Amino acid sequence: MQSWDDLRIFLSVARSETLSGAGRLLRMDPATVGRRVARLEEAIGQALFVKSPVGYTLTEAGTRLVDHAERAEAAMQGASAVLSGDAETLSGQIRIGAPDGCANFVLPRVFADLSKANPDLDLQIVALPRVVNLSRREADMAITVSPPTATRLSYQRITDYRLHLAASQSYLASRPPITGIADLHHHRIVGYIPDMIFDKELDYLSDLNLDRVALASNSASVQLQLLRQHGGIGIAHDFALPFAPGVTRILTDALSFTRSFYLVRHAEDRRLDRISRFAKALVQAIRAEVARLETLL
Structure with missing residues (x-):
């Protein structure tokens, strides 16, 4: 049976994938981390990582050990909470x-x-x-x-939360009127960088057949600031609009999203x-x- 200290070091390497990263988490010299990992592998008789110049990758045995180590981690955290009084107060x-x-x-x-x-x-x-x-x-x-x-x-x-098309009042006043979805083709579109959309639930514009996103960011917050600066029309969270004076929803009856x-x-x-x-x-x-x-x- 391995000690919790051995498993703690193993988990840090598995999560950071480098000895230096694990050393920072553990406040331990990377060389010491490497020796402890080697000692653990020798003790159990199996390689836990594939070592390469770019880092440490879990082997099949290492992947199996992660489950065991995380259960031990949860048990230790629970015991620590009880002993420190955290079971009674949030701290x-x-x-x-x-x-x-x-x-x-x-x-x-x-x-x-x-x-x-x-x-x-x-x-x-x-x-x-x-x-x-x-x-x-x-x-x-x-x-x-x-x-x-x-x-x-x-x-x-x-x-659940809701999202709608939105633009600044100043932008809308200076551009052709928008009466339907088809009119969006004549406007600058603000949205996500297409190849950096990390979740399909964020791909709001794909069904609108818009062939160009003129102003794009991988950040929803930056997109809202682009709308505030009269950059164009984009999808905005309803819960964010109170933080964007001058930005208003449009075509709410024609297009809305719930996520x-x-x-x-x-x-x-x-x-x-x-x-x-x-x-x-x-x-x-x-x-x-x-x-x-x-x-x-």
Whole structure:
């Protein structure tokens, strides 16, 4: 039976895929990390990684060990919470990964309120224009726009949200009138960089047969700022529009989208009372905040 310290080092290398990255996570010299990995492989009699100049890749044996190590990690975190008193109060550090639209416009107020209610809790938002990798522990849990496919992850739907075509009033006043979807072909379109759309649920414009996105970004927040600067017409989250004075929805009867946010975490984390109680509070707060922002339109 391997010690938790051995498994902790193994997991860090598996998630970072380099000795230097694992060393930073562990606050340990990379050479020491390498020796510990070699010692673990010798002890179990199997190679856990394929080493190359670009990093460490899990072998089949290493992939199997990840499941065992993550269960041990969850057990250790649960024991730590009980011993430190975290089972009774929300404290410590929790990191949430989220798409940048949610991170910029929904989570700030939610996290500020949760922090006020739990003064010993340190909250971190990782805003990325891609799916956060929970397997590499980039975050403790993630908010996504599609449910995960990995079997080691669990998820719950948080809430629906709505999106519509939008443009600045100044842009609309200076351009030909828009009475239908066909008129969009005569306007500058703001949207995602086509080859950087990381989730099919974000491919809003494909069904409109628009052959050009004149102003594009992989960030929903940047797209909203382009609309504010009179750049053109694009799809905007209803919950973000209160933060964009002068930007208004158009063709609401002709085109609208409904999408969902999901809270994703490791299946083993459901056994951690502290994480589960935080997840419940987070879901309730996000539902309330999305509803509040959408009623401001």
